[in-house]
Amino acid sequence: MIEAVSFLPITLTVNGVEVTRVVEPRTLLADFVRDDLGLTGTKVSCRLQVCGACTVLVDDLPVSACTYLAVDADGADVRTVEGLSDGENLHPLQEAFVEKFALQCGFCTPGFLMMSKALATENPTADRAEIIEHLEGNICRCTGYRPIVEAVECALARMRKVPSE
Amino acid sequence: MLPRFDLLRPTTVAEAVGCLSEESVPYCGGTELLLAMRAGLYRPSALVDIKRVPELRGIRLRDGVLSIGAATSHRVVALDALVRGQLPMLATVEQGVGNARVRAQGSVGGNLCFAEPKSDLATALVAYEASVSLTSAGGTREVLVSELIQGAYFADKEPDELLVSIEIPLPGDHDAVYLKYQTMERPTVGVAVMNDRSGRRCRVVVGAVGEVPVVWEGTDPSEVVPDEIAELVDPVVDLTGSARYKRHVTAVYVRRALRALEGSHPS
Numbered sequence: 001m002i003e004a005v006s007f008l009p010i011t012l013t014v015n016g017v018e019v020t021r022v023v024e025p026r027t028l029l030a031d032f033v034r035d036d037l038g039l040t041g042t043k044v045s046c047r048l049q050v051c052g053a054c055t056v057l058v059d060d061l062p063v064s065a066c067t068y069l070a071v072d073a074d075g076a077d078v079r080t081v082e083g084l085s086d087g088e089n090l091h092p093l094q095e096a097f098v099e100k101f102a103l104q105c106g107f108c109t110p111g112f113l114m115m116s117k118a119l120a121t122e123n124p125t126a127d128r129a130e131i132i133e134h135l136e137g138n139i140c141r142c143t144g145y146r147p148i149v150e151a152v153e154c155a156l157a158r159m160r161k162v163p164s165e
Numbered sequence: 166m167l168p169r170f171d172l173l174r175p176t177t178v179a180e181a182v183g184c185l186s187e188e189s190v191p192y193c194g195g196t197e198l199l200l201a202m203r204a205g206l207y208r209p210s211a212l213v214d215i216k217r218v219p220e221l222r223g224i225r226l227r228d229g230v231l232s233i234g235a236a237t238s239h240r241v242v243a244l245d246a247l248v249r250g251q252l253p254m255l256a257t258v259e260q261g262v263g264n265a266r267v268r269a270q271g272s273v274g275g276n277l278c279f280a281e282p283k284s285d286l287a288t289a290l291v292a293y294e295a296s297v298s299l300t301s302a303g304g305t306r307e308v309l310v311s312e313l314i315q316g317a318y319f320a321d322k323e324p325d326e327l328l329v330s331i332e333i334p335l336p337g338d339h340d341a342v343y344l345k346y347q348t349m350e351r352p353t354v355g356v357a358v359m360n361d362r363s364g365r366r367c368r369v370v371v372g373a374v375g376e377v378p379v380v381w382e383g384t385d386p387s388e389v390v391p392d393e394i395a396e397l398v399d400p401v402v403d404l405t406g407s408a409r410y411k412r413h414v415t416a417v418y419v420r421r422a423l424r425a426l427e428g429s430h431p432s
């Protein structure tokens with residue numbers, strides 16, 4: 001007989017640091033990283049998996065942390081926008097976002113960055129059309145998207161030249 | 166915040182089935198279930214996480230039937246070499262579901278069991294005459310996807326039944342296309358055309374417009390009259406359009422799908 005549990009211990013890696021906590025199954029990954037770990041870079045807006053502001057990577061795959069149970073990240077490698085740079089230098093994606101003015105208010109930016117990071121891992125040679133298709137599930141209310149797509153294009157090109165990043 | 170619930174984590178189909186009841190429901194990617202719970206539409210006391218059951222994952226080819234485990238994500242189906250090689254239309258459909266996060270999180274079984282009327286997957290599977298395998302403590306039954314999807318958010322499935330796999334009989338010499346029109350997260354209309362040349366059968370399936378996919382059947386694509394198919398559908402009036410508009414886009418997309426079908430076949 002499988003036991004039903006109301007609390008359970010989880011151990012996961014967040015931005016390279018191992019954390020262990022006891023959580024309720026209903027704890028959402030977005031609330032876990034923001035409230036418990038203080039990583040408030042991950043934003044929450046629609047809570048419908050539509051806007052992408054809450055995007056984080058779980059084992060390199062993008063998920064909507066607003067609708068993802070923390071217990072499902074048990075044993076996984078989670079990366080939030082705080083884990084994108086190495087602590088000293090901006091990640092090429094972040095750099096390109098700054099250069100191309102790919103943000104205004106910045107609320108959508110962590111989501112776009114993490115979504116783009118997923119693309120860089122899965123398809124480093126993505127062309128413009130593929131970038132646009134991949135970012136379809138992210139909403140920006142300020143930029144009109146063109147600078148965002150340009151930034152990602154530019155970052156992917158640079159990352160191809162320096163593959164270690 | 167979500168309402169409180171308990172979690173169960175079975176690792177075999179037998180264990181999972183043993184956990185199910187009205188109050189204790191299957192939970193896979195949660196892309197529909199968690200939304201419904203957050204909206205207060207649904208309040209199960211426990212979720213049975215089926216993601217740790219290896220039997221529910223993966224894609225296999227056996228005796229001319231492609232079998233897809235219920236917990237397989239859209240992403241995995243879209244990238245799978247067998248699917249791309251044998252059923253390229255299905256790979257295209259899966260690559261177009263929602264967004265990259267929904268594709269990574271959401272499962273094929275969850276898509277069908279939730280019976281959201283604006284499903285691309287259900288439309289494509291009806292075109293392939295696919296069925297599903299449902300298992301409960303009492304045994305296993307096979308149901309055609311066209312019969313599983315009974316109405317909006319209504320799948321013919323008992324609370325103690327688990328969808329284990331989707332079974333797609335591989336067609337012989339065939340062409341298939343899927344076209345959809347979409348302005349929001351989900352399609353306004355999805356049209357699948359399946360032309361099985363070896364069996365001299367042609368099926369046109371229109372989904373998303375009404376509560377359930379509508380099927381037209383004949384022997385050859387030349388018999389299809391797009392305006393007649395637009396009369397067959399029973400549109401649901403919603404934010405994606407009026408009944409008249411939906412019939413109109415149905416005819417347009419059937420016409421375009423037929424043209425794409427011609428283009429996909431060199432002779």
Ligand SMILES: Cc1cc2nc3c(=O)[nH]c(=O)nc-3n(C[C@H](O)[C@H](O)[C@H](O)COP(=O)(O)OP(=O)(O)OC[C@H]3O[C@@H](n4cnc5c(N)ncnc54)[C@H](O)[C@@H]3O)c2cc1C
Nearest residue numbers: 193194195196197198263271272274275276278284285328
């Ligand atoms: C923003 C957004 C956009 C989307 N766009 C599209 C689209 O364009 N086209 C499209 O086709 N779909 C679309 N979808 C739907 C998506 O495909 C489904 O949400 C997803 O596949 C559901 O799978 P899941 O594993 O998350 O299901 P869950 O949410 O875990 O479960 C859904 C329901 O099915 C039941 N269930 C799950 N697995 C089983 C099983 N094996 N046996 C029995 N019952 C089970 C659960 O109890 C629950 O009632 C979209 C969804 C979202 C959120």
Ligand code: FES
Nearest residue numbers: 045047049052066
């Ligand atoms: S807040 Fe998660 S997708 Fe919008």
Ligand code: FES
Nearest residue numbers: 104106140141142
């Ligand atoms: S920069 Fe303001 S929402 Fe994108």
